[in-house]
Amino acid sequence: MAMEPELLKNLTKKPATLVYPFEKFPPVEGLRAKHMWYADRCIGCGLCARVCPAFAIELDGRGKDVKGITFYLGRCVFCAQCEEVCPKKAIKLTQEYELACYTQEDTILKFTKE
Amino acid sequence: MKETEFIIPVGPQHPALKEPEKFLIKVDGEYVVDADVRMGYNHRGIEKAMESRTYLQGLYLVERICGICSCAHTTCYTQCIEEAMGLEIPERAKYIRVITAELERIHSHLLWLGIAAHEVGFDTLFFYIWRDREVVMDLLELISGNRVHYAMPTIGGVRRDIPPEKVNEIKKGCNVLEKRTKYYKELILNEKTIHNRGDGVGVLTPKEAVALCTVGPVARASGINTDVRADDPYLVYDEIPFNVITYDGCDVTSRILVRVDEVLESINIVRYCLDHMPDGPIRKVVSPLMRVPEAEVVSLVEAPRGELIHYTRSNGGMKPYRHKVRAPTLGNILAVCEMLKGGYIADVPIVIAGIDPCLCCADRIAFVDVNTDKRWVWTDEQLRRYGVKWYQQNS
Incomplete structure (x- = not known):
């Protein structure tokens, strides 16, 4: 019986939820989402692939011969350890969080050096 | 086993929270006589x-x-x-x-x-x-x-x-x-x-x-x-x-x-x-x-x-x-069996939920009638509905 005043007060308020695909909550600063790779900065040390707890990073070539990088987003746990460990800041986690897709191939994120 | 007792298995899916754990609950009519817990349904091999x-x-x-x-x-x-x-x-x-x-x-x-x-x-x-x-x-x-x-x-x-x-x-x-x-x-x-x-x-x-x-x-x-x-x-x-x-x-x-x-x-x-x-x-x-x-x-x-x-x-x-x-739930799970004894079947969900079980850290509930040895399994949703309905009829 103690809840009635609260219930009446909330009658006139609009819903607390958002109608998702139409209204979106802006991502907060520091959100860890889709990866970005800067080819010109990468020195091919391979530290990112070694520290990844989900074994989700594959580096193509080592040292100066680095040709590209593959992120398996289906495996990634978005801990941002790769971003943290990179000595040249070549990996950056962007705030693009809508990563749902229909096929398994789409979960593989590939970057190549031109 | 007495003639009037029953064992009801609850779980391993959803005993109270949306996590798997199996409880075997011996009942005599509406009363819980004894409870037993079966762990390990959710073993994930993290330590290895x-x-x-x-x-x-x-x-x-x-x-x-x-x-x-x-x-x-x-x-x-x-x-x-x-x-x-x-x-x-x-x-x-x-x-x-x-x-x-x-x-x-x-x-x-x-x-x-x-x-x-x-x-x-x-x-x-x-x-x-x-x-x-x-x-x-x-x-x-x-x-x-x-x-x-x-x-x-x-x-x-x-x-x-x-x-x-x-x-x-x-x-x-x-x-x-x-x-x-x-x-x-x-x-x-x-x-x-x-x-x-x-x-x-x-x-x-x-x-x-x-x-x-x-x-x-x-x-x-x-x-x-x-x-x-x-x-x-x-x-x-x-x-x-x-x-x-x-x-x-x-x-x-x-x-x-x-x-x-x-x-x-x-x-x-x-x-x-x-x-x-x-x-x-x-x-x-x-x-x-x-x-x-x-x-x-x-x-x-x-x-x-x-x-x-x-x-x-x-x-x-x-x-x-x-x-x-x-994990803390492992320390508390044995106490649940003690808490359940002497209570009603309708109280099972809230008592299990009462320890705030985090079963992914530490598995469903089966009921067994001890006298007839009849067994049935309830999920969390069925058990919760039963509990709410029972209290509506009996209070």
């Missing part, structure tokens, strides 16, 4: 997986043992490894770890309060509490970037600093939370639904609580003054003034009240930490591929559900030789 990962990779694996107490697991794990390496972390990092841990406790307890309201059939309260829980989830997102897996503690300190502008926002959020929690406490004290379903239900006497080694809020609701933060202070809990909340009702209502008061206490701890946080570095640089000297370390942390233990044995390599986790 730890042995094939480096210490830093292990950090992210322990964080994923449980979604709700992810910060408690990482804090405990990092303390373990730092102790083994002989690493002293900066003072500011300790404060930031405490802030994250206490915000997590607020979020975990509010989540549980909502679940408890849902289990007794009070869905209005469930939705209101969960709406207000979004405030603390937003605060955690603000400081760590994520709603669930914060990834704040790391070996050697914390990963993100709390800048002054965020301090103000956390304080504002704490004010909202305090106001709402005080309102819910008032509501719980005066609302008949809670008292009808909670008073004298799932009684665990202090003597049994000690004998069955219960931990955390369950023990404190039976009047046992036990809290790792006060008994064996870690991080900076020895500098922070706070009260250990105990109630001597020994029933479900006490368990609800202990958690409400703990939320208020945690809000005060967060405020104290924000005001007294020293400046300085937030982490010590540690090689990502570090080796840990030969050591055997045990570390204790008060997780939202109780005492959490991590044990590591290292043999000087890059990977742990053995890592063992004792």
Whole structure:
């Protein structure tokens, strides 16, 4: 019986939820989402692939011969350890969080050096 | 077996929370005569997986043992490894770890309060509490970037600093939370639904609580003054003034009240930490591929559900030789069987939910009638509906 005043007060308020695909909550600063790779900065040390707890990073070539990088987003746990460990800041986690897709191939994120 | 007894299996899917655990409940008509628990349905092999990962990779694996107490697991794990390496972390990092841990406790307890309201059939309260829980989830997102897996503690300190502008926002959020929690406490004290379903239900006497080694809020609701933060202070809990909340009702209502008061206490701890946080570095640089000297370390942390233990044995390599986790639910699960005895079938969901079981940390309920040996399995939803309906007809 103690809840009635609260219930009446909330009658006139609009819903607390958002109608998702139409209204979106802006991502907060520091959100860890889709990866970005800067080819010109990468020195091919391979530290990112070694520290990844989900074994989700594959580096193509080592040292100066680095040709590209593959992120398996289906495996990634978005801990941002790769971003943290990179000595040249070549990996950056962007705030693009809508990563749902229909096929398994789409979960593989590939970057190549031109 | 007497002629009138029955065994009802409940689970392994959804006994109370949406997690698998199997309970075998012996019943005589509506009364529960005996209860038994079958663990292990949800075995994930995390401890073995730890042995094939480096210490830093292990950090992210322990964080994923449980979604709700992810910060408690990482804090405990990092303390373990730092102790083994002989690493002293900066003072500011300790404060930031405490802030994250206490915000997590607020979020975990509010989540549980909502679940408890849902289990007794009070869905209005469930939705209101969960709406207000979004405030603390937003605060955690603000400081760590994520709603669930914060990834704040790391070996050697914390990963993100709390800048002054965020301090103000956390304080504002704490004010909202305090106001709402005080309102819910008032509501719980005066609302008949809670008292009808909670008073004298799932009684665990202090003597049994000690004998069955219960931990955390369950023990404190039976009047046992036990809290790792006060008994064996870690991080900076020895500098922070706070009260250990105990109630001597020994029933479900006490368990609800202990958690409400703990939320208020945690809000005060967060405020104290924000005001007294020293400046300085937030982490010590540690090689990502570090080796840990030969050591055997045990570390204790008060997780939202109780005492959490991590044990590591290292043999000087890059990977742990053995890592063992004792989650608080494992300490409390035996007490559930004791609590269920003598109660009604309709009280099974709220009593199981009463210990705030985190079964992913530690499996469904089967009922067996002891006289006819008839068995049937109920899921959480069926059991909860049965409980709510039974009380509607019998009160």
